[in-house]
Amino acid sequence: MTATETQQAVEKIPTGISSFDIIAKGGLPRNRTTLISGTAGSGKTIFAVQFLAAGIAAGVPGVFVTFEESAEDIRKNMLSFGWDLTKWEKEGKLAFVDASPDPSVETVEAGAFDLGALLARVQNAVRKVKAERVAVDSLGAVFSQFSDQSIVRSELFRIASALKSMGVTAVLTAERVDDYGHIARFGVEEFIADNVMILRNVLEDENRRRTIEILKFRGCDHQKGEYPFTIVPDSGVIVIPLSAMQLSMKSSNVRISSGNSSLDEMCGGGLFRDSVTLVSGATGTGKTLTVAQFLHGGARDGERCLLLAFEESRDQLFRNATGWGFDFEQMENDGLLRVVCDYPDVSGLEDWLVTIQATINDFKPQRVALDSLSALEHVGSSKAFREFVIGLTSFIKHQEITGLFTSTTGSLMGGDSITESHISTLTDSIILLRYVEMFGEMKRGLTVLKMRGSWHDKAIREFTIGKGGMNMGRPFGNVTGILSGTPVHVSPSDLERAWSRLEGDIADRRRPIEPPQSD
């Protein structure tokens, strides 16, 4: 080995915490201490225990040093995440160093002291189970156990450097007062700051939003900025990596049927296999019908379809589908359809994303329809909503699933919704459904506004709804202003004049541009 080879870059160990390794670009730096700072209830202890639990699952023993909650409390609390600490202790995979304060014993300080006993206990525990991971929770609680803070400070520094020399990878938690303020109380980051991570739990529009940020990893790279995460029973911390997921998406040229042959034609032969389509329209324009067609078309081709319905009940959906001639019940019995029906407000957007991902992983559908995104819009802040849509679109594209989302426009005629302005750039295709008022009658119009990577019909076509779904008709040839919500009927002679003017314009533009005269 040459001299340059011995000077290796900082190695990282995969923590095993869902998606955290993506934003940490590989995991936590090996043989270093990482400070996890956060306000009360931000999930520090859970993260710390999960770090050990994931290690133990991978055959790496760990030591948990607790200064705050008693070991007994932690054993009990962590059972809800499916982590049986007692079992691991019996199997020799985990050791506790219980340094939580004991209120029954009164302690008096009489002269100078050090934390040598604590260090000896930690070293003993690490030796005993051959630990490679150590979690310390939390540093601030040590300060409250002793009155002489300068001693505690220097002793914690000694313990942190001892952890390094023991060859373990450690996480140390610390409290902070504000979600946006000093890194941690007691200035612990000043002496244990190889790596600093921050967990936040911010109240936004009456909703709690959890984020994780890697502030620094000394000597190695990581993703920057705050990433939303959620804490779920049975799995613990789940990070939702937004930017990291989008980078590695594939692109497919395979076309699939939207379930309606005329619509397929308008889209240039069908929807792309791993594309996400947004169907936007006012209430009653036929969004749910488009969804039902999409699902029926999938089942017809033997594909598994997942429907996430947030607007209508299961019974309503099935009844409406029967009216259009689609037998959802049969599709379900054939194992080709799964319907998830719930109120959007039952959980936060991060939790919805995790639930939906779990359902997709379980059912492995080829098609996913969501009706409607607008119903989810108010569950969280606009930022959280955008992250949800990014997370969901990138996830389903990643799995090569075809997605169809609907969004409801606020006004009956024309207009766009907040949902659209948020997510139109994230979707590959946009289909607009609009009401068109014609001579005292409401007609329905459909247009393919955007179809990434493909030719598509530019016309706004009239359609009727009947047995079998949509019946596509002729384009609205002599109506203008449908999209803006103010349809105007144009007489054939006006139309001809407009065309000739347009042609004149084009001829003008084709004339070569005169080079500017130089002085």
Place this chain on the structure above:
Amino acid sequence: MTGESARSGTAIANLRRICEQDLAGAYDLEIIDVLEFPELAEDAKILATPTLIKSLPPPLRRVIGDLSDKEKVLLGLQVQPKPGATGTDEVKK
């Protein structure tokens, strides 16, 4: 105690002096090196060294530090600085 550190030595010397002067030799002292017996420190949940534990007579009391502050030591142990005191004080360290 932790090994043969200077602070450990100071604490032992201070304690012996207090015991001889104020408890008139009516004590039983056990010195434990946590580097050698970390399990004992674990069981007793000790963090700081040196730590003085008074187990008898009840109540259980702890004093940490090098015991240089005699008033605080006696206060912490809740024993009367009375010459010729009766009873057995077993002190573990």
